[in-house]
Amino acid sequence: MADARAAGALAARTSGTVRIVGAGLLGSSIGHALSRLGVDVALADASPAQLRLAVDYGAGRREADGDDPALIVVAVPPDVTADVIQRELAAYPNAVVTDTASVKLEPLTALRERGVDLAKYIGSHPLAGRERGGAISARADIFIGRPWVVCRDEETASADLAIVEGLALDLGATPVEMSPDEHDRAVALVSHVPQLVASLLAGRFTGAPDEFLGLAGQGVRDTTRIAASAPELWVQILGANAQPVVDVLDALAVDLASVADALRDPDAPGSRRAVADTIRRGNDGVGRLPGKHGQKRRFEQLVVMVDDTAGQLGRLFGELGELDVNVEDLRLEHSPGAQFGLAEISVVPSAVERAVRGLEARGWKIASTTND
Amino acid sequence: MADARAAGALAARTSGTVRIVGAGLLGSSIGHALSRLGVDVALADASPAQLRLAVDYGAGRREADGDDPALIVVAVPPDVTADVIQRELAAYPNAVVTDTASVKLEPLTALRERGVDLAKYIGSHPLAGRERGGAISARADIFIGRPWVVCRDEETASADLAIVEGLALDLGATPVEMSPDEHDRAVALVSHVPQLVASLLAGRFTGAPDEFLGLAGQGVRDTTRIAASAPELWVQILGANAQPVVDVLDALAVDLASVADALRDPDAPGSRRAVADTIRRGNDGVGRLPGKHGQKRRFEQLVVMVDDTAGQLGRLFGELGELDVNVEDLRLEHSPGAQFGLAEISVVPSAVERAVRGLEARGWKIASTTND
Numbered sequence: 001m002a003d004a005r006a007a008g009a010l011a012a013r014t015s016g017t018v019r020i021v022g023a024g025l026l027g028s029s030i031g032h033a034l035s036r037l038g039v040d041v042a043l044a045d046a047s048p049a050q051l052r053l054a055v056d057y058g059a060g061r062r063e064a065d066g067d068d069p070a071l072i073v074v075a076v077p078p079d080v081t082a083d084v085i086q087r088e089l090a091a092y093p094n095a096v097v098t099d100t101a102s103v104k105l106e107p108l109t110a111l112r113e114r115g116v117d118l119a120k121y122i123g124s125h126p127l128a129g130r131e132r133g134g135a136i137s138a139r140a141d142i143f144i145g146r147p148w149v150v151c152r153d154e155e156t157a158s159a160d161l162a163i164v165e166g167l168a169l170d171l172g173a174t175p176v177e178m179s180p181d182e183h184d185r186a187v188a189l190v191s192h193v194p195q196l197v198a199s200l201l202a203g204r205f206t207g208a209p210d211e212f213l214g215l216a217g218q219g220v221r222d223t224t225r226i227a228a229s230a231p232e233l234w235v236q237i238l239g240a241n242a243q244p245v246v247d248v249l250d251a252l253a254v255d256l257a258s259v260a261d262a263l264r265d266p267d268a269p270g271s272r273r274a275v276a277d278t279i280r281r282g283n284d285g286v287g288r289l290p291g292k293h294g295q296k297r298r299f300e301q302l303v304v305m306v307d308d309t310a311g312q313l314g315r316l317f318g319e320l321g322e323l324d325v326n327v328e329d330l331r332l333e334h335s336p337g338a339q340f341g342l343a344e345i346s347v348v349p350s351a352v353e354r355a356v357r358g359l360e361a362r363g364w365k366i367a368s369t370t371n372d
Numbered sequence: 373m374a375d376a377r378a379a380g381a382l383a384a385r386t387s388g389t390v391r392i393v394g395a396g397l398l399g400s401s402i403g404h405a406l407s408r409l410g411v412d413v414a415l416a417d418a419s420p421a422q423l424r425l426a427v428d429y430g431a432g433r434r435e436a437d438g439d440d441p442a443l444i445v446v447a448v449p450p451d452v453t454a455d456v457i458q459r460e461l462a463a464y465p466n467a468v469v470t471d472t473a474s475v476k477l478e479p480l481t482a483l484r485e486r487g488v489d490l491a492k493y494i495g496s497h498p499l500a501g502r503e504r505g506g507a508i509s510a511r512a513d514i515f516i517g518r519p520w521v522v523c524r525d526e527e528t529a530s531a532d533l534a535i536v537e538g539l540a541l542d543l544g545a546t547p548v549e550m551s552p553d554e555h556d557r558a559v560a561l562v563s564h565v566p567q568l569v570a571s572l573l574a575g576r577f578t579g580a581p582d583e584f585l586g587l588a589g590q591g592v593r594d595t596t597r598i599a600a601s602a603p604e605l606w607v608q609i610l611g612a613n614a615q616p617v618v619d620v621l622d623a624l625a626v627d628l629a630s631v632a633d634a635l636r637d638p639d640a641p642g643s644r645r646a647v648a649d650t651i652r653r654g655n656d657g658v659g660r661l662p663g664k665h666g667q668k669r670r671f672e673q674l675v676v677m678v679d680d681t682a683g684q685l686g687r688l689f690g691e692l693g694e695l696d697v698n699v700e701d702l703r704l705e706h707s708p709g710a711q712f713g714l715a716e717i718s719v720v721p722s723a724v725e726r727a728v729r730g731l732e733a734r735g736w737k738i739a740s741t742t743n744d
Contacts, residue, residue: 127587141677141714147587178583186584194573194592199654200627201569204561204620206657211550212558215499215519216661219598220566224661226591227654235648242638248576249632253625255572260621266614276607282571282599285578289588289596305513311693313702318690321683330685330704342513 017042018167019069019095021084023054026100026126027075028138031059033171036140042067046076054135068092071163074099078236082110085121096160098124098167102187103240104151104180122164123151123180125187126173133233144172151180188244190289193252195226195234196245202227299328299346302355305365306332306343316343316364323358325351389414390539391441391467393456395426397501398472399447400510403431405543408512414439418448426507440464443535446471450608454482457493468532470496470539474559475612476523476552494536495523495552497559498545505605516544523552560616562661565624567598567606568617574599671700671718674727677737678704678715688715688736695730697723 018034020027023045031041031054041060045051055062072088072095074081081101088097097120101107104123111118127149128142148168152161165175178186202224205213238245255278262274306312313332320327329346347355356366390406392399395417403413403426413432417423427434444460444467446453453473460469469492473479476495483490499521500514520540524533537547550558574596577585610617627650634646678684685704692699701718719727728738 127589129589139675146589149587176583176586182583183587186580186587189576189580189584190588190592193576194595196628196631196650197569197573198591198595198658199651200624200631201566201654202657202661203627203650203653204565204624204657205660206653208558208561208660210660211548211554212561213660214548214662215521215555215558216562217499217501217518219570220562221661222594222597223566223570224654224658225594227651227658229651229655231648231651231655234651235644238635238647239638239644242635246632246635249628249635252572252576253628253632255575256568256621256625256628259568259572260618260625263610263614263618263621266611272607272611275610276603278568278575279571279599279601279603279606281575281578282573282596283601283603285574285576286570286596286599288577288580288582288585289574289593290586291593303511311690313699314686314688314690314693316686316689318683318686321686327685327704330702332699332702 016040016070017067019044019063019067019072019088019092020060021045021072021074021088022076023047023050023059023135024075025129025133025135025137027073028054028057028059028135029128029140029142030073030075030100030126030167030171032057032138032140033143035060037170042069050135054138057135057138059135059138069095071095071167072097073167074101076101077233078103078106078240082107082114086111086114086116089116089118089120093120095120096163097121098150098164100124100126101240102191102237104149104183106240108151108180119155119157120160122156122160124164124168125149125151125183126168126171127191128173133230141172143168146173147176148173149178149183150175151183152177153179184241185244185247188241188248192238192241192245193248195229196238196249197252198224198227199229300349300352301344301346302352302359302366304343304345304359313343316359319359319362319364320345320355323354325355325358388412388442389439391416391435391439391444391460391464392432393417393444393446393460394448395419395422395431395507396447397505397507397509398498399445400426400429400431400507401500401512401514402445402447402472402498402539402543404429404510404512405515407432409542414441422507426510429507429510431507431510441467443467443539444469445539446473448473449605450475450478450612454479454486458483458486458488461488461490461492465492467492468535469493470522470536472496472498473612474563474609476521476555478612480523480552491527491529492532494528494532496536496540497521497523497555498540498543499563500545505602513544515540518545519548520545521550521555522547523555524549525551556613557616557619560613560620564610564613564617565620567601568610568621569624570596570599571601672721672724673716673718674724674731674738676715676717676731685715688731691731691734691736692717692727695726697727697730 017040019042020031021044023043031043034041035058042063043051043054043060044063069092072092074084074088076084078101081099085097085099102125104125108123126143128146150164168175259275259278262271265271306316325347327345331344360366389412391414392403393416395415403415406413414435415423415426415432416435441464444464446456446460448456450473453471457469457471474497476497480495498515500518522536540547631647631650634643637643678688697719699717703716732738
């Protein structure tokens with residue numbers, strides 16, 4: 001479907017080869033998506049093993065002498081991004097060069113300091129990824145519906161901008177124009193600091209007794225899920241975006257000290273208020289995050305008890321289909337030791353009553369219905 | 373099924389009425405579960421409206437003159453827990469009194485200071501809950517597979533302990549004996565501080581531009597999900613467990629300052645190492661949290677593309693049932709604007725190959741398979 005929707009737009013604009021340097025998760029995923037669209041994808045990677053994997057898995061062909069790419073995508077680790085961009089601009093002076101690095105100001109500054117002509121360079125950053133990296137984890141669909149930041153400047157030719165934004169569109173992403181500085185402050189806030197906070201919180205568990213951790217529930221599991229991220233990449237990302245990250249960390253430290261001080265003397269005047277304000281500000285802040293379907297659309301949930309046997313979910317979703325109820329989202333809660341789980345199903349508000357009545361008539365136990 | 377598993381154990385031990393004071397989420401949920409087991413449940417609540425709801429929804433009957441409960445469960449807000457325990461001990465001297473408050477030392481200390489005879493009181497805390505409270509959100513199954521902390525002491529009679537632990541067992545929970553102090557330090561670490569951290573992080577979003585928040589992905593959504601919690605209850609909980617919470621917050625503040633200092637001078641010797649150690653400690657810590665199915669059991673995931681039309685999930689799960697593949701867990705990723713979603717399905721390792729082959733033979737597109 002994505003294939004049909006996006007077909008050919010980039011191919012039409014570039015009428016040629018797309019060269020991808022770096023066949024890891026992002027590079028290979030872009031390669032898969034472009035290959036499906038019929039674009040000639042030439043892959044390069046410093047690691048012969050990674051390159052072989054990417055080619056074997058269908059992300060594109062190996063680079064070849066005489067390749068004349070219209071677009072080059074640099075998808076290498078942050079610490080070598082500037083070097084590779086510089087090299088590619090020199091080697092293919094007619095190509096538009098973009099990159100996928102998750103920090104935008106540092107490579108640009110490095111390239112400017114070296115006096116590199118950046119007329120054909122347009123930095124970009126697809127906000128897509130997976131918990132696991134490498135060509136082997138690549139997926140053509142990871143960009144669909146995600147923002148793809150594109151950093152134009154005054155020297156950017158609009159035809160070149162169209163090529164990079166076309167790449168984003170062809171892969172199902174939404175191009176978002178931002179300055180490198182805005183981008184870096186935004187990702188510090190919504191990605192880099194959340195990673196550090198999850199890591200710091202989970203780090204406090206290392207010295208705790210097993211019995212303490214045994215009381216953990218879904219809340220803390222969600223809060224620390226991304227603490228499982230690999231250190232190597234994050235050291236580079238955080239190092240390359242240090243100042244914006246420090247700015248958010250410092251503000252967070254002030255907030256943390258203030259609520260800790262209130263709790264140091266919980267009966268003092270103003271202490272309850274300070275704690276309540278912290279929780280309330282959190283309510284407001286989390287309410288501003290776009291949901292899976294974007295900020296506006298809201299669903300209602302119904303929770304259905306499901307036996308822990310093969311086929312039960314099939315029957316449930318089959319019957320929802322018969323009721324013409326589309327499942328917008330779902331979470332399966334499954335307790336250790338329990339012989340059944342709870343399927344929390346999100347549906348559009350107009351479908352709630354139809355779903356509940358229909359399912360109950362078919363013998364399902366609805367544990368609850370709630371608003372999002 | 374849970375009914376069959378646990379049937380009658382408590383009824384046998386108490387051979388009488390269980391009185392539940394406070395018909396909110398926890399009290400009503402206990403009432404529902406006990407009523408299903410055939411136990412006579414007498415409900416009391418300071419709010420006539422809440423009590424009416426709980427009775428109407430089947431959590432038990434109204435309290436009556438002449439009730440002679442063998443067990444009393446106090447399930448009221450933290451700030452009135454000690455008062456209600458004291459009152460219940462006086463009113464029903466033959467009954468064992470327990471409570472469900474999420475802080476254990478403060479009410480105990482208050483009762484001791486008042487010189488209350490606590491021989492028949494055994495504090496407890498079921499680690500169960502939902503994002504929404506009230507009798508209307510009550511569910512008999514929220515205790516299944518969860519820990520239920522029981523705080524015995526030297527004056528606790530073992531017959532009385534058996535009644536409280538029997539309650540936990542009958543509701544499908546696992547009794548865990550801890551001292552009040554241990555309990556409070558444990559929940560500070562795995563529940564109260566994670567709540568504050570999520571709130572503080574989300575609080576930083578209140579002043580940010582919309583475009584910044586537009587770059588948010590699943591990572592930050594998970595990290596801040598519980599920031600949506602209601603302030604009223606949390607102000608009480610945090611106030612009642614202030615010292616253990618402050619201890620963890622102070623340690624966290626030191627860790628945070630240390631990684632911020634490293635990033636202030638990212639090229640200094642030791643800075644990369646300090647950042648890497650933060651991420652690595654987070655890896656270790658999150659690895660110690662028990663998973664949904666307990667720590668040991670591990671699943672593999674396969675990601676299947678699913679059209680965004682009614683009935684598609686039904687077909688998928690129906691066919692997984694035909695293949696005799698049990699779905700252990702699942703997450704539906706659904707991107708804004710996309711016409712399909714990705715169903716990430718967890719299955720036992722031995723079922724992965726059967727699932728992938730079978731689904732592909734039936735025309736499903738498997739986006740990837742990964743290890744947990």
